[in-house]
Amino acid sequence: MHSSEQIPHPVIRRLPKYLVHVQELREEGVEWASSQEIADALGLTSSTVRQDLSHMDLRGISKKGYETSQLEAVLRQILGADIMHHVVIIGAGHLGRALAEHGAFARRGFEICGLFDRDEDLIGKSFGNAEVMSIHELAEQAGKVKIDIGIIAVPSSAAQNVAEMLVEAGVKAILNLAYKHIQVPSNVTVVDARIMESLQELAYALGKKGKAVN
Amino acid sequence: MHSSEQIPHPVIRRLPKYLVHVQELREEGVEWASSQEIADALGLTSSTVRQDLSHMDLRGISKKGYETSQLEAVLRQILGADIMHHVVIIGAGHLGRALAEHGAFARRGFEICGLFDRDEDLIGKSFGNAEVMSIHELAEQAGKVKIDIGIIAVPSSAAQNVAEMLVEAGVKAILNLAYKHIQVPSNVTVVDARIMESLQELAYALGKKGKAVN
């Protein structure tokens, strides 16, 4: 237990869910939350919740559960919500712009410090707090501020190319929104968040249901 | 084997990746793909690929692999990419609009047949092919066309409420883009695609890397 060791990936993927829920509880004035309560709210079992939380630096108390403020603090710390991350968005199309204009990032520790596009006509325009820069200025910008995370919001045909530019610029974490798998060196972390894939997953579920006998 | 049985969830999540890659190969004129080739392109092992494909109605051939056109067809069929799904988007903020204006959905079997918002000032405006309707018209619209999928693109505070409206309107599949877990009856499928969570996952990876000894 305790936070120095490696936390399994399925657990990591659940941590943001815990954080949102616990934060809400704390804001409502709820001071304690049991593993069962958390499990019910998130569609898990209490056993899973306790197992997950055992990876972290905190102890619950019998008969009360976990202290929401403490749990929130620990989760924020693990998920890096307390330190500011510098994020660049590549692609100022509909999706890239929507992200740049989305106010919630700053509140969660993600500061948009660059919005890039290939299209000359877009350069200089502003979305949210970000002004569109030429993709060729990416390397230069990387020299000025350390870029923590790059978001790929370009058409899938350009995704791999953009990924390589980000890697060259020294970016070690990439969020890929393009509908295409990208290949990067093993020291770079990629997380996919593809709306199209999620929709296809739903379409599969619908097909399954339609065919079901019961 | 064979498609009547239940396909494990991790497999389902990989299928869209296979589809994208195989489609690309086929368009490039590549007629055969081995499990090893597919694995390399997608960062998997050949064993996993063969295991995954064994759930489907298709046979590879020794020494050649899988026929790309056949594989693509089978994947499209399983993922429902050949039939049109009716999709509504709730929330005409930046993200909802970006999705409505995103042209790629129609090509993949998802037709936006409604864009709803609570804000009276937005009603009547058009984004992409969709005109914003009042959220109160959702039930009415559901009576006219069968809504297959609902996309929740509202602030997290409204997510649960919107989810319930969708359920009442008879929607059986929901894509939740809000940063909050939603609760629905067990006959409704929910898939989360939360950009914020993905970013937090990356932030965790960055923190881990910073602390690593090697």
Next chain:
DNA sequence: AAGGTTTTGTCAAAAATTTATCAATACATT
């Protein structure tokens, strides 16, 4: 302060998923 009760933390079992292995197969080459 003693007893009852709820909930944790941990260990072990069960289930699910991934990976390794290898005989069978089908193609290519000679």
Next chain:
DNA sequence: AATGTATTGATAAATTTTTGACAAAACCTT
């Protein structure tokens, strides 16, 4: 046609993840 080789499909092993179970802990009530 015979031989060699690459690749599948299937089975089994290994690993990972989830769930179950229960003693220990801590609170509440009397």
